[in-house]
Structures are given as C-alpha cells and as structure tokens.
Amino acid sequence: MIKTEFIKELAAKASITEEQAVQVNEILEAHHIIGKKSKEAVIAEISEKLGFDAQTAENISNAASELIAGNLKNKLLHPFGDNDEDK
Numbered sequence: 001m002i003k004t005e006f007i008k009e010l011a012a013k014a015s016i017t018e019e020q021a022v023q024v025n026e027i028l029e030a031h032h033i034i035g036k037k038s039k040e041a042v043i044a045e046i047s048e049k050l051g052f053d054a055q056t057a058e059n060i061s062n063a064a065s066e067l068i069a070g071n072l073k074n075k076l077l078h079p080f081g082d083n084d085e086d087k
Contacts, residue, residue: 003025006025006067006068006071007021007022008021009067010024010025010060010064010067013067014059014063016050016060023050024046024050024064025064027049028042028064028068031045039061039065042061043057043058046061
C-alpha cells in the first residue's frame with residue numbers, strides 16, 4: 001500500500017480528515033511500530049498534536065495498526081501479487 005492510499009483509508013476508518021491522517025502518519029513514522037511504550041507515545045502525541053482526547057487518540061492508533069497489520073498479512077500471503085482486491 002502506498003502512503004496516499006494508507007492516508008485515505010486511515011481517514012475513512014478513523015473518521016478524521018485527510019490532513020489529520022497525514023499528521024497521524026507522520027507520528028507513526030517517527031515511532032517504532034511494536035511495543036507498549038511506543039503505542040503509548042503514539043497515542044499521547046496524537047492527542048497532543050491533534051487535540052483529541054486519549055480514547056479518540058487510541059481509536060485512531062488502533063485503526064492505523066489494523067490497516068498496517070492487514071497490509072502486512074496481505075503481503076505475506078501474496079508476495080508476488082499486486083495485492084489489488086478489486087481483481
């Protein structure tokens with residue numbers, strides 16, 4: 001998945017604007033993907049930079065994690081495919 005697709009999907013899944021999704025993507029890129037402390041740091045930074053309460057920030061973080069995990073799984077299952085589900 002390319003970054004622009006990820007941002008659009010994150011915006012739709014988390015019910016945020018694309019501009020907010022860009023900021024969330026930047027926050028995610030600045031932190032490690034795995035680890036409880038990393039997740040807590042991501043949630044805190046989303047809350048601080050975007051002005052969301054902790055629960056909303058956690059929901060956004062979870063939505064992003066689900067998208068990333070789903071795409072990694074798809075890559076592992078179909079390493080040589082173009083991964084277009086429309087086909």
